[in-house]
Amino acid sequence: xxxxxxxxxxxxxxxxxxxKKKLKEKDIIKGVSEAEGVPGDEVKKAMxxxxxxxxxxxxxxxxxxxxxxPSEEYLREKGLIK
Amino acid sequence: MAIPQRKTDVGPPHYKQFLPPxxxxxxxxxxxxxxxxxxxMVHVGESGDKLWTxxxxxxxxxxxxxxxxxxxxxxxxxxxxLRYTTRNNVEFxxxxxxxxxxxxxxxxxxxxxxxxxxxxxxxxxxxQGWVHCHGACTDASGLVKAMMDELYEYFDSKRLxxxxxxxxxxxxxxxxxxxxxxxxxxxxxxxxxxxxxxxxKNMCELPTVIGSCPTRAISPDPAKKSIKxxxxxxxxxxxxxxxxxxxxxxxxxRDGVAIVVGGKINSLRTNPKFSKLVIPYISNVPPRWPKVxxxxxxxxxxxxxxxxxxxxxxEWIERIGWERFFSLANIDFTFQSIDDFTFMRDTMRTAxxxxxx
Amino acid sequence: MAGxxxxxxxxxxxxxxxxxxxxxxxxxxxxxxxxxxxxxxxxEKCYATKKGYWKHGGIVGVLGYGxxxxxxxxxxxxxxxxxxxFHTVRINQPSAFFYTGKAxxxxxxxxxxxxxGLTNVHGSTGDLVLLGTKTEHxxxxxxxxxSRGWDLGGSGSALRTPSCCVGPARCEWSNYDTLDLTYNLxxxxxxxxxxxxxxxxxxxxxxxxxCDCVAALARADLSIIGTWKGDIKIDQAEVKNYAKTMDxxxxxVDMCPTQCISYDGKEMKINNKECSRCMHCIxxxxxxxxxSGERGATLCMGSKAPIVVGSxxxxxxxxxxxxxxxxxxxxxxxxxxxDWWDENGKPRERIGEVIEIKGMRSxxxxxxxxxxxxxxxxxxxxxxxxxTDEDMAGFKAKEAEEKKTGKYKF
Ligand code: HEM
Ligand code: HEM
Ligand code: HEM
Ligand code: HEM
Ligand code: SF4
Ligand code: SF4
Ligand code: SF4
Ligand code: SF4
Numbered sequence: 001x002x003x004x005x006x007x008x009x010x011x012x013x014x015x016x017x018x019x020k021k022k023l024k025e026k027d028i029i030k031g032v033s034e035a036e037g038v039p040g041d042e043v044k045k046a047m048x049x050x051x052x053x054x055x056x057x058x059x060x061x062x063x064x065x066x067x068x069x070p071s072e073e074y075l076r077e078k079g080l081i082k
Numbered sequence: 083m084a085i086p087q088r089k090t091d092v093g094p095p096h097y098k099q100f101l102p103p104x105x106x107x108x109x110x111x112x113x114x115x116x117x118x119x120x121x122x123m124v125h126v127g128e129s130g131d132k133l134w135t136x137x138x139x140x141x142x143x144x145x146x147x148x149x150x151x152x153x154x155x156x157x158x159x160x161x162x163x164l165r166y167t168t169r170n171n172v173e174f175x176x177x178x179x180x181x182x183x184x185x186x187x188x189x190x191x192x193x194x195x196x197x198x199x200x201x202x203x204x205x206x207x208x209x210q211g212w213v214h215c216h217g218a219c220t221d222a223s224g225l226v227k228a229m230m231d232e233l234y235e236y237f238d239s240k241r242l243x244x245x246x247x248x249x250x251x252x253x254x255x256x257x258x259x260x261x262x263x264x265x266x267x268x269x270x271x272x273x274x275x276x277x278x279x280x281x282x283k284n285m286c287e288l289p290t291v292i293g294s295c296p297t298r299a300i301s302p303d304p305a306k307k308s309i310k311x312x313x314x315x316x317x318x319x320x321x322x323x324x325x326x327x328x329x330x331x332x333x334x335x336r337d338g339v340a341i342v343v344g345g346k347i348n349s350l351r352t353n354p355k356f357s358k359l360v361i362p363y364i365s366n367v368p369p370r371w372p373k374v375x376x377x378x379x380x381x382x383x384x385x386x387x388x389x390x391x392x393x394x395x396x397e398w399i400e401r402i403g404w405e406r407f408f409s410l411a412n413i414d415f416t417f418q419s420i421d422d423f424t425f426m427r428d429t430m431r432t433a434x435x436x437x438x439x
Numbered sequence: 440m441a442g443x444x445x446x447x448x449x450x451x452x453x454x455x456x457x458x459x460x461x462x463x464x465x466x467x468x469x470x471x472x473x474x475x476x477x478x479x480x481x482x483e484k485c486y487a488t489k490k491g492y493w494k495h496g497g498i499v500g501v502l503g504y505g506x507x508x509x510x511x512x513x514x515x516x517x518x519x520x521x522x523x524x525f526h527t528v529r530i531n532q533p534s535a536f537f538y539t540g541k542a543x544x545x546x547x548x549x550x551x552x553x554x555x556g557l558t559n560v561h562g563s564t565g566d567l568v569l570l571g572t573k574t575e576h577x578x579x580x581x582x583x584x585x586s587r588g589w590d591l592g593g594s595g596s597a598l599r600t601p602s603c604c605v606g607p608a609r610c611e612w613s614n615y616d617t618l619d620l621t622y623n624l625x626x627x628x629x630x631x632x633x634x635x636x637x638x639x640x641x642x643x644x645x646x647x648x649x650c651d652c653v654a655a656l657a658r659a660d661l662s663i664i665g666t667w668k669g670d671i672k673i674d675q676a677e678v679k680n681y682a683k684t685m686d687x688x689x690x691x692v693d694m695c696p697t698q699c700i701s702y703d704g705k706e707m708k709i710n711n712k713e714c715s716r717c718m719h720c721i722x723x724x725x726x727x728x729x730x731s732g733e734r735g736a737t738l739c740m741g742s743k744a745p746i747v748v749g750s751x752x753x754x755x756x757x758x759x760x761x762x763x764x765x766x767x768x769x770x771x772x773x774x775x776x777x778d779w780w781d782e783n784g785k786p787r788e789r790i791g792e793v794i795e796i797k798g799m800r801s802x803x804x805x806x807x808x809x810x811x812x813x814x815x816x817x818x819x820x821x822x823x824x825x826x827t828d829e830d831m832a833g834f835k836a837k838e839a840e841e842k843k844t845g846k847y848k849f
């Protein structure tokens with residue numbers, strides 16, 4: 001699978017969970033890997049690239065870390081949108 | 083000024099650039115050390131080289147200007163080298179004996195306090211408290227300051243049978259490693275949390291909040307789309323508050339501190355031990371918590387009078403028995419000192435052989 | 440600084456007395472920083488009302504990383520605008536907290552530019568903690584430090600900044616190079632440190648001997664405690680010197696937990712086979728006694744909070760491991776440990792808890808460590824145990840062997 005396509009799947013996966021479940025890195029890697037039949041390492045790599053550019057972000061709450069779709073506030077702070 | 087280009091995953095700088103030449107030369111080849119006084123020790127290498135360490139107290143919270151002052155002193159007497167200890171003291175590393183006395187003179191003149199080495203009381207491991215944490219039931223820095231002012235002689239001169247390690251944790255999360263201290267202060271909540279049902283539904287995940295409670299005191303309240311707390315089960319750990327901001331547990335009149343004693347971390351003679359609860363509650367009385375300070379000083383003095391040389395507090399108490407400790411220290415024994423949590427099986431006495439007091 | 444002047448009688452009292460005062464430090468910083476000035480007023484209010492006003496941490500950080508910054512906001516942001524945001528930045532400390540004045544001053548200069556000027560040197564995990572900055576400065580702070588060779592420490596569900604005792608740099612008792620091991624592991628596992636991929640936090644602390652000066656046994660998921668396998672060498676001339684100032688029988692012989700030392704007033708002997716390497720005699724007679732032979736460490740695992748099951752100090756997992764660069768054996772073991780934890784742990788379960796839930800056997804088998812009496816204080820007390828088919832086959836095979844040789848093997 002093309003990396004861009006894989007990243008779209010990852011984004012969709014996160015979007016589906018938004019407000020329902022806090023996803024850990026592991027949940028995304030396992031979930032997308034199983035659904036798309038792509039090796040976990042590839043999903044991890046694609047996801048990390050998304051985090052590096054602010055398409056996704058690490059979050060933290062209630063004592064544990066998770067991965068989420070960034071808020072507008074976050075994107076503005078990082079200068080990624082105006 | 084332009085902001086430089088960021089780099090990721092560079093990790094910490096290599097420690098070697100921060101080691102004084104005498105350490106690089108004698109690295110892993112030290113032969114012995116001697117404590118000259120509570121503020122000074124000397125390490126001697128197999129090569130015969132010597133390294134003097136002068137240890138100075140720190141409040142742990144430091145302003146950058148104080149750090150700069152420490153650096154200036156290190157540059158003047160130690161070729162710029164200094165280090166900090168696990169318990170947050172500053173150490174000046176001197177390789178030229180001629181600079182030792184002038185260093186100490188300048189430290190004294192500038193108000194730095196030397197001490198903390200050997201059989202006495204050194205800096206107190208502690209947490210953030212009101213200075214910086216959301217969960218705090220007390221202020222750790224203030225308690226430490228008040229305790230150490232009172233116990234100061236044990237830092238810079240007076241000696242004890244062994245080290246007495248002190249710690250303060252500002253809630254039961256105990257971010258500060260107090261559970262294995264000779265004497266520690268642990269701040270406690272004592273009241274069942276309040277719930278803001280209005281904001282609960284928007285801010286908290288129901289299963290997470292229910293799962294956060296170690297005693298299973300929390301159950302759903304479907305009518306309010308919120309939770310309820312069973313007051314008979316709740317032991318005020320504050321964990322639900324941590325995972326869900328609309329739950330509040332702070333209560334100025336009820337929050338306070340408990341005192342635990344007899345822990346140790348090293349394996350010398352006896353295995354590491356946890357600290358045990360002896361005083362269940364003392365009210366918060368800022369800025370100096372006089373009763374807490376008095377209790378700690380009292381326990382130190384009873385220990386100093388009764389323990390054998392080299393015995394840590396926990397070793398001394400195990401030799402004489404906890405019943406004897408409570409009577410020697412004249413501390414009331416309360417229900418809180420009887421374990422009603424997981425350790426009861428191990429901590430109840432199972433023989434009729436004990437002392438009457 | 441033109442900021443508001445707060446009246447702070449309660450915390451002012453904490454400027455008196457011999458011990459160095461954190462209030463004095465806050466006031467020093469307040470002279471240069473509006474944030475620290477408001478922090479003073481904020482703290483006075485806590486003292487006056489006996490209550491804290493910090494909110495739960497929010498989600499802040501630098502792009503690409505999942506930790507290193509702890510979000511902190513005050514409920515009283517309107518009253519004390521300088522602490523409305525007051526985030527903490529964790530800077531990964533150099534091994535054993537050694538610095539030069541030059542390096543520290545550089546850290547201070549950057550911090551004064553972007554933050555409150557207040558620090559914790561150090562936080563309990565080991566990081567150099569910068570206390571109090573605003574969200575909009577985080578990227579600049581990171582660029583300034585990282586371009587100069589300083590990186591952020593860990594937070595969240597990740598590897599936390601490893602830390603160690605002073606070890607071979609200035610201690611005659613260290614059994615391995617704690618500084619090098621800590622540096623090496625920190626570099627090797629940068630990804631695990633910066634990008635939270637674990638079920639929960641994971642701490643590694645390294646002490647060179649059983650004195651455990653970083654309290655590894657009580658506060659690390661992996662506690663590495665240096666030890667040795669050979670004899671304690673005795674310098675009898677030095678023993679004679681100690682005898683002048685020390686009651687060797689009372690202070691050494693009688694306090695040895697294994698009663699393996701003898702002293703007849705002239706010569707000291709140690710029955711090394713019985714010695715449990717507790718360090719008591721060595722620390723009291725450092726000029727006379729020193730370990731010899733093979734050096735390495737005991738790996739202990741799992742210290743965690745008292746919750747529910749109640750075990751807290753780390754358990755002995757690997758009684759002895761040699762620790763020499765590049766530490767391949769330890770790194771391989773760590774990866775196996777994390778894999779098993781990843782497979783079996785739920786969110787916010789520390790590895791010690793997962794071991795309790797899944798059983799020590801499952802864990803030891805997964806990481807390839809055999810059962811050994813050194814791992815336990817005593818064997819189990821109850822007969823409620825599991826037998827696998829392989830176990831049974833093993834017992835039966837042993838008995839078949841006995842039939843052939845005519846000798847029991849227990
Ligand atoms: C009196 C109560 C206790 C206090 C004040 C206390 C305090 C602390 C502190 C300050 C730390 C160090 C955190 C760090 O610097 O990394 C710590 C770590 C730890 N404590 Fe306690 N503790 C207490 C009770 C216990 C008990 C009863 C246990 C277990 C039975 C326990 C297990 C641990 C463990 C496993 C760690 C290491 C955890 C980590 O590093 O995250 N503690 N404790
Ligand atoms: C029955 C009461 C308790 C419950 C239900 C409970 C629950 C919890 C939970 C769910 C956590 C994990 C939360 C997180 O990390 O976000 C936790 C962590 C912790 N609790 Fe408790 N707790 C209880 C009592 C205590 C007590 C009495 C102490 C100390 C004396 C304590 C000390 C800690 C510590 C130190 C941690 C951090 C543990 C770690 O990360 O290893 N807890 N507790
Ligand atoms: C539910 C459990 C816990 C929560 C919610 C919690 C929360 C926090 C928070 C919010 C801070 C930051 C304080 C600040 O603003 O600077 C902190 C710091 C810290 N925590 Fe915890 N903590 C928990 C358990 C523990 C445990 C069990 C340990 C160790 C045993 C621990 C070790 C630390 C350490 C070492 C720091 C650095 C603080 C310092 O150096 O003073 N935490 N914790
Ligand atoms: C390793 C496992 C066990 C061993 C070795 C063991 C051994 C023994 C022995 C030697 C006695 C004394 C018998 C006598 O002298 O009269 C005894 C008595 C008893 N055991 Fe156990 N036991 C074990 C487990 C259990 C368990 C799991 C239970 C209950 C669930 C249990 C309940 C009893 C009771 C009730 C008695 C008293 C019997 C009587 O004398 O009336 N035992 N056990
Ligand atoms: S002990 Fe509690 S209040 Fe104190 S810093 Fe840790 S979590 Fe915060
Ligand atoms: S304070 Fe602790 S025991 Fe009480 S309800 Fe909340 S989580 Fe449960
Ligand atoms: S733990 Fe042992 S080796 Fe490390 S500094 Fe302490 S005494 Fe020395
Ligand atoms: S190290 Fe401990 S057990 Fe070994 S001889 Fe010395 S005192 Fe005895």
